[in-house]
Amino acid sequence: MDKGIMELINKIPGWENKMLYQGAFAVKPFGRMAGRPVKCVVPGKDKVLELDKVLDAVELKDGMTISFHHALRNGDLVMQKVVAAISRKGIKDLTLSASSLSLVQDALLPYFEDGTITAIDTSGARGRIGEFIQKNKLKKPAIFRTHGGRARAIESGELHIDVAFIAAPTCDKYGNINGVQGKSACGSLGYAMPDAEYAEQVVAVTDGLVSVPLEYVSIPQTQVDYIVEVESIGDPSGIATGSIRISKNPAELVISKYVAEVIKYAGLLKEGIIFQFGSGGIAISAAGFVQTEMQRTGIKAAAGIGGASGFLTEMLANGYIGTFFDPQDFDTKAIESLYFNSRHHEISASAYANPFSANPYVNLLDVAVLSATEVDINFNVNVLTDSYGKLIGAPGGHPDAAAGAEVTIVALPLLRGRLPMLLEKVQTVVTPGETVDVLVTDYGIAINPKRLDLYEILQKTSLPVMTVEELHQKAQKLAGVAEKTILGDRVCGLVEYRDGTIIDVVYDLP
Amino acid sequence: MDKGIMELINKIPGWENKMLYQGAFAVKPFGRMAGRPVKCVVPGKDKVLELDKVLDAVELKDGMTISFHHALRNGDLVMQKVVAAISRKGIKDLTLSASSLSLVQDALLPYFEDGTITAIDTSGARGRIGEFIQKNKLKKPAIFRTHGGRARAIESGELHIDVAFIAAPTCDKYGNINGVQGKSACGSLGYAMPDAEYAEQVVAVTDGLVSVPLEYVSIPQTQVDYIVEVESIGDPSGIATGSIRISKNPAELVISKYVAEVIKYAGLLKEGIIFQFGSGGIAISAAGFVQTEMQRTGIKAAAGIGGASGFLTEMLANGYIGTFFDPQDFDTKAIESLYFNSRHHEISASAYANPFSANPYVNLLDVAVLSATEVDINFNVNVLTDSYGKLIGAPGGHPDAAAGAEVTIVALPLLRGRLPMLLEKVQTVVTPGETVDVLVTDYGIAINPKRLDLYEILQKTSLPVMTVEELHQKAQKLAGVAEKTILGDRVCGLVEYRDGTIIDVVYDLP
Known part of the structure; x- marks a missing residue:
């Protein structure tokens, strides 16, 4: 930026002290929280x-x-x-x-x-x-x-x-x-x-x-x-939708199978694993493959964290997950689980993901499986704007889970329609690449160079591991070089990282 | 005082602004709560x-x-x-x-x-x-x-x-x-x-x-x-003790029966009643009599509030109480109930009783049945010191429940040993008389003159209703005039009312 x-x-006015993003854990807080207003309601007040x-x-x-x-x-x-x-x-x-x-x-x-x-x-x-x-x-x-x-x-x-x-x-x-x-x-x-x-x-x-x-x-x-x-x-x-079910889209199934295998081969699928699977079809399907592996091996997850959907709460009900910390429910099945299952806990956005606490639940994650609208060769993720720079999404808990998890896997199709989803630079950086460890696409898997440990393990497997540049070239070959989108030059949105620094901006559309 | x-x-130093007690709801808060310290714990910290x-x-x-x-x-x-x-x-x-x-x-x-x-x-x-x-x-x-x-x-x-x-x-x-x-x-x-x-x-x-x-x-x-x-x-x-059970002491049973009848005749025992019964034998026995009446009439309580004991949590389990808001458990049965009964809720001391919130649970009480070490003719209650001025107890939630409840019943034996428990003036005022509506003793029942409504109903019943002066005379007749205890003249304790004002002090013992 x-x-x-x-x-x-x-x-x-009011934004005099806003700072540029400096790194996922660079900013340390100081001082005190705001004082809440003191109330006084006497008995019987309507x-x-x-x-x-x-x-x-x-x-x-x-x-x-x-x-x-x-x-x-x-x-x-x-x-x-x-x-x-x-x-x-x-x-x-x-x-x-x-x-x-x-x-x-x-x-x-x-x-x-x-x-x-x-x-x-x-x-x-x-x-x-x-x-x-x-x-x-x-x-x-x-x-x-x-x-x-x-x-x-x-x-x-x-x-x-x-x-x-x-x-x-x-x-x-x-x-x-x-x-x-x-x-x-x-x-x-x-x-x-x-x-x-x-x-x-x-x-x-x-x-x-x-x-x-x-x-x-x-x-x-x-x-x-x-x-x-x-x-x-x-x-x-x-x-609430009906239950979000496992994807039937073949490309998505390929991706989610890769995700599950990354989790398995990386040694993350061990007794007591703590995970977050997003609410998209790929993430839920990956959870499905992980569950199959858990059935086979008898391994149980200690906790699930993040938005809950019926597939995950069924895993909770069936004992594949020990406890669930849930800031948001996506379907009626998850809502019922929250109501009736005592191991399914409602937690605040702050407990879930606020970086400035004596630790948010995202910090417990061994692995987070997240989606993206776009990624780039620096592993930066965009979940806010589309390929044309138009607002279509939300940071949500994406940057939070990515920062908290020991291993963050971002899974997406390499192309959507004719557009490449892996770019030299995303339209809008929402989740910084330093917090993303593995990109999984239907055409290949790229591992963040800072995770040499993961690379060394995964490149020995049958998984299609390649450098992010190779994967990027593949995307270009399939889709052609992405046209540079023409944006306005007026800043009409600030993308705030979880610590309050500004990680990117959103431009107007002419 | x-x-x-x-x-x-x-x-x-530090107490320059402490004020004298001015009335149960006289002090209105202003300003903001303290700011909590901001923390930051990064993932993986031990x-x-x-x-x-x-x-x-x-x-x-x-x-x-x-x-x-x-x-x-x-x-x-x-x-x-x-x-x-x-x-x-x-x-x-x-x-x-x-x-x-x-x-x-x-x-x-x-x-x-x-x-x-x-x-x-x-x-x-x-x-x-x-x-x-x-x-x-x-x-x-x-x-x-x-x-x-x-x-x-x-x-x-x-x-x-x-x-x-x-x-x-x-x-x-x-x-x-x-x-x-x-x-x-x-x-x-x-x-x-x-x-x-x-x-x-x-x-x-x-x-x-x-x-x-x-x-x-x-x-x-x-x-x-x-x-x-x-x-x-x-x-x-x-x-934790074993279950606190219904009293077998005959005098206590008389008192607790009176308490239950006061609740019934005062029209409080209606569908949806919300109550607090303290943990003492009298209160629990009163709850027992109330439960019998509920069985007879089919009436159910909407909620129980306050410290939980097994007798009350059994009422919860059996549907006599709809939900329970619980800051403290007294016995193993109550602890198990908190763990396993989803209608049994753990609440903070603040949620329970802090007068400066947008309302504490004590404000919901239709009736609170509380104990006392001493009471006086102004309905003031002492639960902190004994007849000799010695520290033996604690305000606990007593003043909170008394202030919150629509009807506060304080139940105690008129004498303990040879000592009268209804005095001209209690050793230490902990709960102000203005928040106490009914005194129930084994020798009679006195109603706070400010609750003429209750007096008019209860004096028509078979209950031994009398003026507090009459009850006081009875105590004097039975026990003789209480000797004035000799206390020191140095203040060694402040008794703070729930709003932070000083309602009384504790003196040294020579």
């Missing part, structure tokens, strides 16, 4: 209020920061309901902090256009909101954070949330919330937990209000100031 | 160290504050092991902050005598440590806090803990702790949670170190800096 860009960034009245009660004003979680994913109705009500009040210039933004948030566009929201702090952006960002129409560049980085920013006070609106599938009248019960059950509320802990005011928005204390509490009443009852917080079909 | 005493207290090396690593110095929890009760070996090691290093002038001190801590006396510890911050004190305090041998008065008040003090930064040593029945090598597994299982670690969250450094001391991530996590690895392995953290016979 051009150094001049940091100078521009540092001129933006927390349930209508949305309009809550907006008055929390004294929402121009320029404040509001926050939301994204566990309702593409079914979320809460952001649009709340922002619409705010817009009706004529409040302007808000910063929208969301743990991520899905396509359903296209519905927020009018409130960007009318100036209700003028800044964004999120993990990902897509669709019309992505376009709005890349038309450079925000007042300042959007910030894209990792899940762990967002928790860090909240805890450090860097991201100060005035009002957190927490979509609550079930909420009792005292303010206890869970995500595992109710018609809009979404599973773990891990990504809402830092907001609930640190926001000045916390508002639960629920379509599952009950009058007796919950049997299962994700976010406790001690953190919730108000409760708003609405008819629906989400569209179930968009919240 | 004499106003001049506050002036003396305010002259002690947290396990020997105790001596940990004391170096945490840079323990003269004048610092060390903390411990009391969930191992009278079986605890951790305080003495740690303080002995500190003493061997010649470190002096420490403040000992414990969630409470049991008789077993008599073993700490040498370290008080040699100046290793010169100040105390606790819920209770007894035995030799109590005597040491009342010989006025500390550098400044001891502070006696409620469970909720201690959490408040920690969160507000008023009680700043430099190093928390957390007795950990089970701890994995990453620092995850639970109290439900291991040979020294003690149940809920609720009283250690604020320490783990806010201390500068957190050290787990465990006799149950395991190498795989725990299936059940009470205190997460994100908060634990070091782990010390020892042979034994406690003597199981002192940690």
